Amino acid sequence: MSDLKISNLHKHYGGFHAVKGIDLDVPSGEFTVLVGPSGCGKSTLLRCIAGLEETSQGTIEIGGRDVTYARPRDRDIAMVFQNYALYPYLSVKENIAFGLRARKFAEAEIEKRVSRAAEMLAIGHLLQRFPRELSGGQRQRVAIGRAIVRDAILYLFDEPLSNLDAQLRDDMRVEIKRLHNELGRTMIYVTHDQIEAMTLADRIVLLRDGLIEQQGAPLDLFERPKTRFVAGFLGSPKMNFVDATATRTGVKLADGTTLDLPGQKGLKAGAAVVLGLRPQFITVAGKTVAKGHARVPAVIELLQPTGSRVQATLPLGGASIVAELAAHDVSKPGEKIHIDLDLTRAVVMDPQSGQVI
């Protein structure tokens, strides 16, 4: 059964068309991440689901019930906000209990649920404190606690980690994933951080300009992007794009290098194309050239070590590309090496439409 079903949803802000017809089906228990660049309508979509914005057109069903015109409190949802939204005049305990009190739960039940939520989030010792006496990470835990004490069908998160520093963000990400596994609830999570999206999601919904560009399992989007936009958005460092001309069996780069693309069909010889190659699928040449790989010479322009890996900038076919190599495979800029391109993972796109061919 699907817990959330959105059909042809539109949202206009005055003359501005923020959401332009979205269809979405979220199965029960799934962790769905809405991701996309700033201003693409992620928050707007989430707020429409929550009932905080009126929809201009389309329908929303939650738990099999049409809630398009229902008030937020009648939608059976819980939400975690970016800025925590904790009440400064209430203790941590009362903040967590707020939703239960609003729904007139019995005192004993409130007590039980709050302490269970506090235990899950390891904030049991903070219950008597006030929000101003907490660190950012602790506040975020309380905010999550407020949501999970409730028995909602749908749990919504709007960039809950964006106010935390990088270290804390990593910890909380793990925490949220663990919570999802333990609770098994349906969660919809908004972020503009593609790493968060990749690591957390059962399914990624990638938005662009108020429309769904592509949706699917994280690896699916990563390995089989449908458009240049998707290819470029997911993955870090970003996918390399090199202008090329299609041949019968592959592509020809600007400097004349020809690359055979295994399994690539439907290329129109002579047409302008864009070759997409992920930095992770480029390696320093080994003893033999693996099947489906191509070996080309390169001169290293720039190195950015990241610890176990190093990001090397080097020229390829008239463009500048980034390769993510093992830390000790290269030593310094100017070094002449050979690299192997894993062409089985390459994608070819139409430069005009951005569609993957």
Place this chain on the structure above:
Amino acid sequence: MSGLPLHRRAGFRLSFRYLLAALLVIVFCFPVYWLFIISFKTPDEIFAFPPVWYPASLQFGNYWVLFKDGDAGTVWNSLVLASVSTFFAMILGTVAAYSLVRFKTGGENLAVWIISQRMMPPVAIVFPLFLLYVYFGWVDTYFGLIILYTAFSLPYVIWMMRGYIEDIPLELEESALIDGCSRWEVLWKVVLPMARSGLFATAVFTFIFAWNDFLFALVLTRTEVTTYTVQVTHYFGGQSNFWAKIAAMSVLGTIPVFITVAIMQRYLVRGISMGAVKG
């Protein structure tokens, strides 16, 4: 450079500040003291020259006579009028302000129009009002003055509360709406606690406006709901002024305000400075 060591200069500066502060306190408190002390003097002491700085014995009779004649009841009248009108103005004004802020009721202009009502000089409307009140039979009634004070305070309350409510993060309210609150519950459980300092500060000022009103009370009351401000003027006689009574009545009229401000002090400072920072 003076030859003094640094800590001694700092010490001088500090004692200078205390001296200045003490001086200011004396300047501001003296009239209050003088009023207070007159209310305990005999007529001879009041007119004595050189002035009597503190009377030989305290004449509680000045107060006793106010209570005996029932004059002190006018303080009670003022208290009822000011409290009840403040209560209603705060409720109506806060709800109206919330509506202006969150639902943009009436667009930008309604808010400005509302505060413009405040700029009308009371004297411009008091006589038309009087005729109206005579017609309705509201002259010299609690009801009449409470309505008037409430209406007159509303623009101020709306204007102030609008500022405080605008400062409340929208997320707090949205979060409450999702958690199961209705709009009224949001107002009660989120907006009021969040705007508490501002709420109290506004209430104190609203109270003091009504408390200090003289003009409306003078024109619209006779004997039943005379306020203490009007009562004081009765002691300015044709031949003589009853200074002791004037002073005693004024002291009685000061006490409630004094208590109110003392209780609300904490919120007053915060509420006022909140508004100040916002500008």
